[in-house]
Amino acid sequence: MVGLIQKILIDMIKDITNEETLNEIKKLANIPLDRKFQINIVYSDEEWQKLFKAMLSVLKITDEQADETYAKYFLKDSLERFPTWFQMSKNSYEFLLIQPTIHNCFATGVADQKHRDAINDKFKVEQFPEKIITHYKSSNNHCGLYMKLAQEVINHYKDNAIIEEKKCMKSGGDECEIHVQWSGLAA
Amino acid sequence: MNQLNEYNNFRQEIERIADQLCLAVKGTFDFSVEATTSDQIIQKLCMLMNFTIDAARRSLSEMNIQNSKLTELDKLKSDFMANVSHELRTPLTLILGPLEGLISDKDSIPLAHQDNLFRIHRNAYRLYGLVNDLLDFAKLEAGKYILSEEVIDLNRHIKDIVDDAQGLAGERKLSLTFTPFPDLPLMMLDRKIIDKITFNLLSNALKFTPAGGHINVQLLRDCDCVDIIVTDTGIGIPTEQISKLFERFYQVNSSSTRTHEGTGIGLAMINQFTKLMDGKIVVASEEGKGSKFKICIPFKAVPENKKNQPEEKYKEKISSFKVSLSKMEMKSESKYTDIEKLNIKGDLPLILLADDNPDVRSYIVSLIQDSYEIIEVENGKLALEAIYKFSPQVILSDVMMPEMNGFELTAKIKSDPKVKNIPIILITAKAGKEAVVDSFQVGADDYLSKPFSAEELKARIGAALRNRQDYLKIEELNIQLNKTINELSNSKSYLESSNKELEEEIELRKILEEKNSKLNSELVIAARHAGMADIAASVLHNIGNALNSVTTSTTFIGQRILTSKTSNLIEISKLLDQHESDMAAFITNDPQGQRIPKYITKLAEISKIDKEYLTAEINNVQKGITHIKEIINKQNSLSKVLGVNNAIIVPNLIEDALILNKTIYSNINISIKRDFNPIKEVVNDRVKLLQILVNLIKNGIESILEKNPEHKEIILSIREKNNTHFDIQLSDNGVGIEKENLEKIFSFRFTTKKEGHGFGLHSSAISIQDMGGNLSVTSDGLGKGATFSITLPYQPSKKEDRKNE
Numbered sequence: 001m002v003g004l005i006q007k008i009l010i011d012m013i014k015d016i017t018n019e020e021t022l023n024e025i026k027k028l029a030n031i032p033l034d035r036k037f038q039i040n041i042v043y044s045d046e047e048w049q050k051l052f053k054a055m056l057s058v059l060k061i062t063d064e065q066a067d068e069t070y071a072k073y074f075l076k077d078s079l080e081r082f083p084t085w086f087q088m089s090k091n092s093y094e095f096l097l098i099q100p101t102i103h104n105c106f107a108t109g110v111a112d113q114k115h116r117d118a119i120n121d122k123f124k125v126e127q128f129p130e131k132i133i134t135h136y137k138s139s140n141n142h143c144g145l146y147m148k149l150a151q152e153v154i155n156h157y158k159d160n161a162i163i164e165e166k167k168c169m170k171s172g173g174d175e176c177e178i179h180v181q182w183s184g185l186a187a
Numbered sequence: 188m189n190q191l192n193e194y195n196n197f198r199q200e201i202e203r204i205a206d207q208l209c210l211a212v213k214g215t216f217d218f219s220v221e222a223t224t225s226d227q228i229i230q231k232l233c234m235l236m237n238f239t240i241d242a243a244r245r246s247l248s249e250m251n252i253q254n255s256k257l258t259e260l261d262k263l264k265s266d267f268m269a270n271v272s273h274e275l276r277t278p279l280t281l282i283l284g285p286l287e288g289l290i291s292d293k294d295s296i297p298l299a300h301q302d303n304l305f306r307i308h309r310n311a312y313r314l315y316g317l318v319n320d321l322l323d324f325a326k327l328e329a330g331k332y333i334l335s336e337e338v339i340d341l342n343r344h345i346k347d348i349v350d351d352a353q354g355l356a357g358e359r360k361l362s363l364t365f366t367p368f369p370d371l372p373l374m375m376l377d378r379k380i381i382d383k384i385t386f387n388l389l390s391n392a393l394k395f396t397p398a399g400g401h402i403n404v405q406l407l408r409d410c411d412c413v414d415i416i417v418t419d420t421g422i423g424i425p426t427e428q429i430s431k432l433f434e435r436f437y438q439v440n441s442s443s444t445r446t447h448e449g450t451g452i453g454l455a456m457i458n459q460f461t462k463l464m465d466g467k468i469v470v471a472s473e474e475g476k477g478s479k480f481k482i483c484i485p486f487k488a489v490p491e492n493k494k495n496q497p498e499e500k501y502k503e504k505i506s507s508f509k510v511s512l513s514k515m516e517m518k519s520e521s522k523y524t525d526i527e528k529l530n531i532k533g534d535l536p537l538i539l540l541a542d543d544n545p546d547v548r549s550y551i552v553s554l555i556q557d558s559y560e561i562i563e564v565e566n567g568k569l570a571l572e573a574i575y576k577f578s579p580q581v582i583l584s585d586v587m588m589p590e591m592n593g594f595e596l597t598a599k600i601k602s603d604p605k606v607k608n609i610p611i612i613l614i615t616a617k618a619g620k621e622a623v624v625d626s627f628q629v630g631a632d633d634y635l636s637k638p639f640s641a642e643e644l645k646a647r648i649g650a651a652l653r654n655r656q657d658y659l660k661i662e663e664l665n666i667q668l669n670k671t672i673n674e675l676s677n678s679k680s681y682l683e684s685s686n687k688e689l690e691e692e693i694e695l696r697k698i699l700e701e702k703n704s705k706l707n708s709e710l711v712i713a714a715r716h717a718g719m720a721d722i723a724a725s726v727l728h729n730i731g732n733a734l735n736s737v738t739t740s741t742t743f744i745g746q747r748i749l750t751s752k753t754s755n756l757i758e759i760s761k762l763l764d765q766h767e768s769d770m771a772a773f774i775t776n777d778p779q780g781q782r783i784p785k786y787i788t789k790l791a792e793i794s795k796i797d798k799e800y801l802t803a804e805i806n807n808v809q810k811g812i813t814h815i816k817e818i819i820n821k822q823n824s825l826s827k828v829l830g831v832n833n834a835i836i837v838p839n840l841i842e843d844a845l846i847l848n849k850t851i852y853s854n855i856n857i858s859i860k861r862d863f864n865p866i867k868e869v870v871n872d873r874v875k876l877l878q879i880l881v882n883l884i885k886n887g888i889e890s891i892l893e894k895n896p897e898h899k900e901i902i903l904s905i906r907e908k909n910n911t912h913f914d915i916q917l918s919d920n921g922v923g924i925e926k927e928n929l930e931k932i933f934s935f936r937f938t939t940k941k942e943g944h945g946f947g948l949h950s951s952a953i954s955i956q957d958m959g960g961n962l963s964v965t966s967d968g969l970g971k972g973a974t975f976s977i978t979l980p981y982q983p984s985k986k987e988d989r990k991n992e
């Protein structure tokens with residue numbers, strides 16, 4: 001997992017709790033306390049999964065609560081960090097269409113082809129008028145996070161859309177299939 | 188201090204990134220930028236730089252894949268070109284050899300075949316030259332052309348080539364000179380290449396230099412090089428196109444508008460040949476002033492061991508080269524003339540033929556000269572001039588021509604109402620759908636794809652000519668109608684002064700006039716677009732009848748208005764004006780005044796009669812116009828839409844048909860007898876039946892006029908035949924029909940009349956069959972009148988019904 005994700009999660013934990021709780025979580029996840037995550041470097045997926053789980057258990061929150069909080073925090077951060085990508089799109093439909101390309105952008109700096117493909121292959125978007133279908137495949141199982149992030153993007157642009165997961169890896173599917181249907185998109 | 192450190196670290200990090208980016212100059216983009224730093228901005232920068240590098244890498248690899256595919260295709264194409272050219276040379280040689288044998292003894296060839304044989308010979312050679320060029324070009328492209336050098340006296344060699352071209356230059360009224368370089372030593376050169384280069388440059392100069400111009404070929408030597416310089420005072424080359432001149436297949440004008448024939452490989456080939464000899468080309472040109480091509484070839488001295496060898500004989504090669512130069516000569520025996528001097532007087536239909544290739548022109552002329560008078564021109568511009576001067580009946584034009592191409596010519600003709608009705612047939616090198624689309628898109632009336640057969644050419648010209656003649660007939664009718672309308676318009680102001688009621692009639696007439704002129708244009712369009720000549724002819728036939736009756740009625744109206752007594756009203760009103768002050772005394776005491784009240788009463792009566800008469804005539808006009816409209820609608824939809832069935836009151840329909848024929852019989856004393864018996868209700872195609880009745884009545888009247896008996900009579904009858912069918916009969920006491928013609932009378936194009944087309948009865952018979960009935964004729968022979976019988980069902984058959992659903 002590209003370090004940006006861990007970095008923002010750690011910032012968030014520190015923000016909503018304190019240094020002590022953060023260290024507790026890091027310890028539980030076996031992450032050295034002085035570890036600094038670089039936003040353009042890939043770190044192990046297992047380590048990330050442990051970090052996320054540790055957060056759930058220490059903060060005593062559900063997956064859904066964690067996704068929601070993180071999505072909010074992540075979007076706020078990204079808006080400041082990468083404002084151009086948000087300005088480039090005139091609505092949430094356009095933004096979600098380029099979301100896989102944004103992700104692939106992080107993959108290009110990764111020297112190892114296998115790791116690069118792993119990032120590139122996570123998202124595929126099918127485009128329809130006022131609708132997209134995202135095919136998501138990853139051992140990190142973050143379809144919940146996808147839906148919360150998508151909702152945040154929709155809210156940011158003040159659009160109207162319904163998000164539905166029609167297929168999920170957690171219930172035995174070969175991939176997750178998330179449908180986003182807009183209504184009344186401004187041209 | 189800490190801040191300074193941070194700043195220095197930051198700078199170092201940026202420098203490291205910059206150093207990594209230096210790899211980009213390799214142009215392969217197979218690297219990525221790495222930075223181990225805690226600075227998030229630098230991390231972001233690295234990530235985005237990597238994205239950009241990756242994008243460049245991906246497009247590069249896509250481009251490489253595309254390139255290798257293209258190179259492969261290019262190679263395939265070159266191989267293919269070489270193979271095809273090679274294969275073509277064998278049959279061409281087998282054509283040319285025997286042909287040369289044949290024409291070497293001109294006197295032994297029958298006169299009728301001489302032109303054709305020489306034309307074949309010229310063009311076969313032309314093809315041979317083109318094939319050879321293609322073959323050389325393919326070899327050059329594939330890098331397979333091997334230089335074969337020999338000892339050459341270049342001064343003498345170039346002089347020979349220039350001498351060969353003198354004849355052609357003279358014919359084109361160009362002066363051609365050669366300036367040798369004195370004491371140029373013998374040198375080693377590939378003779379074939381020198382021939383090709385000089386020939387191509389010279390033939391371009393000959394092609395692009397207008398009459399009166401000058402061409403000079405010069406040889407120069409500076410220390411290491413020999414220059415062949417060809418200078419002309421021709422049309423020149425636009426500056427922006429000079430750099431593209433040597434691209435393969437490039438022509439200064441794009442293919443559809445280009446003005447000269449050629450494959451577009453000539454200069455590309457010169458370029459390749461020059462490179463092969465390690466030489467270079469320099470071009471200088473100014474539009475409208477001329478061009479200068481300089482080929483610099485490295486001087487290669489003759490090695491010692493070859494110095495004593497005599498110059499190789501090349502007589503044979505030169506002679507074939509001579510022929511290839513003569514490919515442009517294509518002298519034509521056909522009579523292309525200066526338009527100003529042309530004088531057309533023949534009785535045959537006039538065709539304008541525009542083609543820049545004299546051989547094609549003379550070939551076409553040889554095919555059609557027996558049936559047509561032909562004006563020949565060599566480009567679109569001259570064609571346009573000739574069209575205005577001679578108004579040809581049909582235009583036959585090539586697409587690719589100098590000055591103005593066939594498409595431009597078509598556009599010009601079709602946008603000028605004065606000439607747009609002259610049919611134009613485009614001759615195109617394209618075939619199939621492409622030819623159809625291109626030709627019709629520009630507005631041509633028809634097209635011919637090369638190669639075309641003599642029969643096809645004749646058939647297309649024939650069809651176009653028929654369309655033109657039909658159009659002219661409609662025009663004539665139009666003029667007649669407009670004349671009548673004008674007469675009516677002139678009397679309009681007269682009528683206005685009479686009384687208000689008459690004014691209303693005029694309003695009505697105005698509307699009718701508008702309808703008329705609208706219908707006129709509809710009818711012209713309908714006839715033009717009807718396409719098939721017989722449909723167009725049938726439209727004309729029917730409309731001719733209806734227009735005649737409209738014309739008669741409008742003439743009557745005009746006459747009536749002119750002679751109307753109501754004009755006297757003006758006189759009366761003038762009198763009354765004069766006596767405005769003593770009106771009562773004037774009317775009671777003055778003898779003139781005493782007559783006025785009586786006179787006004789009388790005028791009112793006359794005016795009433797006038798009005799009734801005019802109303803009746805205007806109704807006739809209205810009927811005529813409605814009929815024209817019905818015919819146009821009918822004919823427009825002839826091929827697609829089937830008739831509409833409605834209830835018909837047969838006696839009324841016969842009366843309508845009589846009215847529509849009124850022109851012909853109103854001035855002749857023909858007695859029309861009606862024997863109308865009651866029949867059941869009839870449902871069928873009313874318009875179709877009306878048309879048929881109009882045709883039959885017209886036929887009857889015409890045949891009576893032809894015999895011109897003392898007592899002229901037509902008897903029309905309606906009677907029941909049986910439960911399901913009824914008969915309409917029309918008997919005349921006209922010329923009658925010979926027994927042997929009775930059967931043929933309904934066949935297409937058969938007519939006994941002097942001026943008849945022979946489609947009236949044919950289409951009537953077909954129409955009746957369509958309506959489920961049958962048309963027959965009886966006659967006791969010539970001079971004994973004829974009876975036409977229509978048998979029709981009361982109700983259309985099931986099939987007819989279904990058509991209408």
Ligand code: HEM
Nearest residue numbers: 001002004005078082106119138140142145146149150153
């Ligand atoms: C500017 C906005 C965004 C940025 C910079 C961004 C960046 C990233 C990065 C760097 C990763 C780690 C990728 C990896 O290592 O595989 C990631 C993962 C993810 N992102 Fe985004 N993202 C953005 C917007 C979004 C949006 C709008 C969504 C959802 C609609 C989304 C959904 C996800 C999910 C579900 C993952 C986890 C993928 C996995 O590992 O399974 N992201 N994002």
